[in-house]
Amino acid sequence: MPELPEVETTVRALRRPLVSQVIVDVRNDWPSHIVTPTLPEMQRRIRGRRVETIDRRGKYLLFSLSGGETLIIHLKMTGHLSVVPADTPPDKHDHTVFVLADGEELRFQDTRKFGRVYLVQDKQQVLGALGPEPLAAAFTAESLHERLQHRKRVLKPLLLDQTFVAGIGNIYADEALYYARLHPQRMSHSLAKIESQALYAGIQETLKLGIAREGASIDNYRKPDGSKGDMQNTVMVYGRAGEPCLRCGRPVERIVLGGRSTHFCPNCQK
DNA sequence: ACCGGAGCCTGTTAGC
């Protein structure tokens, strides 16, 4: 499941093959994949546009196009993007395909069809509600502490709330809480400053590690070239229910919070 | 302001 490090890895891998390429058409066989505009209008507005830059905001990929519009893609659960020669045999889960002028295609493969595509003039229309970027300079331990104090929410679901912090998903939320030695059911406003600082460090360290390892291929995630990331070999608690905590040896526990599986060490995390 | 549940999907896995 692509989270910030997986999306960042995808963005970095797509820049070389895609930046400065001209899009000549769009194909789609699953209408709800494209949120806005309609397919005919997207085709009209995107034809002849050049990809100028590729960036990331939270878990969204942003393709800035000549003419000022932005193509935005969210991979959700099973989305995968790759640039391949147009004669590459199609996969049955390729649902939106951008045809490029050089004979290649940007293919959005998405088994569970949760992914979403937008073409907008104003990217704030899609990104406007997102919280701060966790790896940006403006996001500090102090500002995190402040934001935690102003909410009365269970820590784990709050970390998954994209309006609170952008980009953290189920894996990195569990890992960050483990790193910070904080119980996932702690209330946000109960954190002492030193605990907020630990959470800040946990978020930073786990996300940076995830990027350095080029993502976690625990489930479906693959890099654009189809290869796996390495982060799955470094997870401390996620998916390790019943296995010994790597710090104290007691079994890792699994509970459900906010409808999400949550893994933690009841001995190390208070 | 916050919480819980339904819905969107389909490949995988647990259970019979």
Add this chain to the structure above:
DNA sequence: TGCTAACAGGCTCCGG
């Protein structure tokens, strides 16, 4: 062995 049912999970919407 073969089949069905439950499950996973990011995000939005709805009602409490």
